[in-house]
Amino acid sequence: MKRVGYLILYLCLGIVALFQIFPIIWLFLFSLKDNREIFSGSPFALPSELRWENYLKVWDSGIGTYFWNSLWITAMAILLTVLFASMATFAITRMQWKLNKLVLGLFMVGLMIPIHSAIIPLFSMFLNVNLIDNPWSIVITYTTYNLPITIMILLGFYYTLPREIEEAAIIDGCSINRMFFRIILPMTAPVMSTTVIINMIYNWNEFVFVNTFISSDMYKTLTVGIQNFIGQYMTDWGAIGATLIISVLPILLAFIFFSNKVVEGISASAVKG
Amino acid sequence: MGLNVMNKVMSNKWIIAFYVLPALLLIAILIFVPLILTGYYGLMDWDGIGEMNFIGLENYWNALQDDKFWESAWHSFLLAFFSTLSLIIYLVISLILASKIKGADLLRKIYLIPMLLSSVAIAQLWIKVFNPTNGMLNHILMAIGIENPPAWLAEPSVVLFAIFVPILWQYAGFYILIYYAALKNIPESIVEAARIDGASPLQIAYRIKLPLIMGVVKVTIVLAVVGSLKYFDLIYVMTSGGPNGASEVMASYMYKLAFSSNDFGYGSAIGFLLLIITLIVTVIVRKATATKEEIQY
Numbered sequence: 001m002k003r004v005g006y007l008i009l010y011l012c013l014g015i016v017a018l019f020q021i022f023p024i025i026w027l028f029l030f031s032l033k034d035n036r037e038i039f040s041g042s043p044f045a046l047p048s049e050l051r052w053e054n055y056l057k058v059w060d061s062g063i064g065t066y067f068w069n070s071l072w073i074t075a076m077a078i079l080l081t082v083l084f085a086s087m088a089t090f091a092i093t094r095m096q097w098k099l100n101k102l103v104l105g106l107f108m109v110g111l112m113i114p115i116h117s118a119i120i121p122l123f124s125m126f127l128n129v130n131l132i133d134n135p136w137s138i139v140i141t142y143t144t145y146n147l148p149i150t151i152m153i154l155l156g157f158y159y160t161l162p163r164e165i166e167e168a169a170i171i172d173g174c175s176i177n178r179m180f181f182r183i184i185l186p187m188t189a190p191v192m193s194t195t196v197i198i199n200m201i202y203n204w205n206e207f208v209f210v211n212t213f214i215s216s217d218m219y220k221t222l223t224v225g226i227q228n229f230i231g232q233y234m235t236d237w238g239a240i241g242a243t244l245i246i247s248v249l250p251i252l253l254a255f256i257f258f259s260n261k262v263v264e265g266i267s268a269s270a271v272k273g
Numbered sequence: 274m275g276l277n278v279m280n281k282v283m284s285n286k287w288i289i290a291f292y293v294l295p296a297l298l299l300i301a302i303l304i305f306v307p308l309i310l311t312g313y314y315g316l317m318d319w320d321g322i323g324e325m326n327f328i329g330l331e332n333y334w335n336a337l338q339d340d341k342f343w344e345s346a347w348h349s350f351l352l353a354f355f356s357t358l359s360l361i362i363y364l365v366i367s368l369i370l371a372s373k374i375k376g377a378d379l380l381r382k383i384y385l386i387p388m389l390l391s392s393v394a395i396a397q398l399w400i401k402v403f404n405p406t407n408g409m410l411n412h413i414l415m416a417i418g419i420e421n422p423p424a425w426l427a428e429p430s431v432v433l434f435a436i437f438v439p440i441l442w443q444y445a446g447f448y449i450l451i452y453y454a455a456l457k458n459i460p461e462s463i464v465e466a467a468r469i470d471g472a473s474p475l476q477i478a479y480r481i482k483l484p485l486i487m488g489v490v491k492v493t494i495v496l497a498v499v500g501s502l503k504y505f506d507l508i509y510v511m512t513s514g515g516p517n518g519a520s521e522v523m524a525s526y527m528y529k530l531a532f533s534s535n536d537f538g539y540g541s542a543i544g545f546l547l548l549i550i551t552l553i554v555t556v557i558v559r560k561a562t563a564t565k566e567e568i569q570y
Contacts, residue, residue: 009369016366017383020445024386026409027398043412084296091292096284103297110300112555113308114503116524117548120531120541121310122303124321144303147296170279176288205391207506212532223393227510230397237401244394251389259382263450266388270451270496 031055031241038237054242058229063243065218066225071250073135073221074203077142081199082192084143085150090180092151093158094166104155110148115208123212137213138221142203149202150195153268157191197258198265204251222247308548315542320535332542342543344518345526346550348433352522353501353554355437356444360493363445367452368478381453385446392443392506399439400426400511426512429519436508436520443507444500448493455489456482491562498558502551523547 030038031054032047059067088107092100122141123132131137161184169179185192207223214220220228226243233239255262282288315332317325336342366384370377387395402409405424414422425435459482467477483490505524508514514521514529527547531540 009372009374013366013369013374013380016445017380020384020387020442023398023402023409023442024390027401030401039407043407043409084299087292088296091289094283095289095292096280097286097289103293106297106305107300110304112499112552113304114524114547114551116503116505116527117311117544117551118304118307119528120314120321120537120544121307123531124310124314124537125307140299141303144299147300151296166283167279170282176282176285180292201389205393207391207393207510208528223391226397227393237407240397240401244397248390248394252386255382255386255389262389263382263385266385266447267450267454270447270492 027241027244030237031245032238033241034238035236051238054238055246058233058239058243058246062217062225062229063222063246066220066222066229067246069135069219069225070204070221070223073138073142074200077139077146077203078196078199080139080143081146081150082195085147085154085195086185086188086192087180088147089151089154089158090184093155094161094184104151107148107151110145111152115145119208119212122209126213132213133215133219135214135219138210141209141213142199142206146199146202149269150199153195153198153265154188154191157188161187193258194261194265194268197254197261198269200254201251201262201265311541311548312545313541314538315545317538317541319538319541321531321537322535325538328538332539333546335539336542336546341518341521342523342526342546345514345521345523348520349502349504349522349524351433352437352440352504353498356440356497356501357494359441359444360448360490360497363448364452364483364490366445367449367456368482370449371453371456371482372474372478377453381446381449383446384449387443388446390443393510395439395443396507396510399442403435427516429516432512432516432520436511439507439511440504444497448497451489451493452486455486459485494562495555495558499551499555502547502554523550 026043029045029047030043032050032052033041034051034054037045037048088103091097092104126132126134126137165183165187166179169183170176174183205223206221210221210224211227214224217225217228226247229243230240233243314325316327316329318328318331319325370381374380390398401407403411403425405411405422405427410425411422423431426432463481463485464477467481472480503524504522505528508520508522509525509528512520514525523543524547527540527543530536530543534540
């Protein structure tokens with residue numbers, strides 16, 4: 001009896017897993033087919049031959065450029081966010097000043113803001129300083145909007161750092177900058193890597209800022225690029241499938257290799273809201 | 274003497290400024306100033322480029338009488354309602370997953386995969402799933418004998434439900450992850466004691482586990498409601514609010530006013546209302562789900 005019960009439970013969980021994973025497998029299957037095969041055969045059939053040329057075709061016709069833009073913008077924004085957030089968290093948690101709770105409060109308020117409420121003024125601000133259609137507008141926007149969540153994740157770790165380390169370093173005549181960059185920052189590597197993963201997922205997947213601030217094809221990232229691209233190749237399912245797979249592959253690979261970090265980061269970001 | 278040096282260095286104003294100002298200036302200029310400006314632009318008649326004309330509260334007044342705005346707000350609230358209801362499903366799955374299931378860790382990671390994809394990729398994928406003639410869904414429906422399945426995204430009466438399926442798909446893993454972690458935090462001794470007292474698995478789940486994770490459930494209700502009010506990317510890409518406004522939400526309505534119709538003044542007013550509504554609803558949901566005493570164990 002108990003066996004049967006467990007079997008039913010496993011069946012439920014299995015069906016949910018199938019529902020979660022199957023659309024992605026279906027996508028991968030049709031990314032390797034041509035239209036004739038997609039429209040005539042069963043959607044669940046394996047491709048009769050693996051048409052990797054779908055991937056080559058879309059890579060050369062623009063997706064490659066979008067990919068590199070996504071890559072450098074994501075990386076640059078991660079670097080700036082994690083650096084500035086670490087510095088601010090250090091000042092808030094380790095240094096002695098009266099307004100630190102207030103400043104922390106400001107960052108935490110930043111967690112609750114619906115970004116769409118800020119996007120019209122952001123657009124006109126960037127327009128005024130000639131940063132519209134400039135990828136750096138995207139870099140600084142990503143950097144800024146990820147600061148609150150990054151600080152929130154870093155906070156707990158910084159509070160627990162033992163004070164003796166700072167004391168020893170400063171009594172030995174170490175400057176505060178040297179202490180921060182050479183001693184504290186390396187010690188926070190585990191929690192920093194969690195924030196890097198979270199920032200990477202956010203930046204790589206972000207859509208509305210790029211869609212609003214960037215108009216030239218040469219600066220677009222994958223999320224907006226594939227939008228345009230799919231508009232042009234409306235009817236070529238194989239090409240669309242290949243484009244989507246390329247756009248999600250880096251994050252999926254990161255998940256395969258660092259799944260525990262990703263789980264940790266997503267749990268930590270849950271308090272957001 | 275050493276501690277004196279320490280205190281002096283750690284309270285040096287210049288050093289503190291050097292460490293905190295880059296982040297603080299960025300959020301001040303790029304988050305807080307724009308939020309204030311949104312409210313201010315909402316008082317203007319403005320196309321985004323030309324001259325601004327101060328028109329007082331006219332935009333806000335118009336918004337309150339704008340059927341399209343209320344319709345989009347209604348859709349946002351419907352999504353918030355569905356999202357909150359769907360938490361029950363996630364909770365049940367998590368309860369099963371946390372009841373000594375082998376492979377639970379792998380399963381919850383599989384559940385999480387859709388959460389990692391961009392909303393654009395999810396939207397494009399589900400456009401294909403919902404494709405009336407060649408999509409996966411109608412293929413399956415026709416295979417089991419349903420003859421005229423709807424063109425999901427083109428029918429005003431079903432489009433909002435259709436859009437909710439990928440939302441469910443996207444966030445399932447996220448909520449299950451949170452619930453699962455909370456359930457795993459319950460001390461084994463409590464569950465064991467109940468079992469010895471003769472409680473059935475269902476009773477343990479409903480009477481013991483659920484009350485113990487109620488704090489987390491409340492946080493997820495806030496997340497689900499507030500997240501739904503801000504919903505944009507997926508809907509904008511999948512239907513662009515259509516057909517004929519049937520899937521328009523507040524954020525997509527605001528965005529189109531500003532960047533398609535160049536009505537920056539009115540768009541800003543809607544954006545400011547979106548901000549206010551989000552903050553009010555957050556406070557209401559937090560108050561409604563707050564309890565006087567937190568359960569201790």
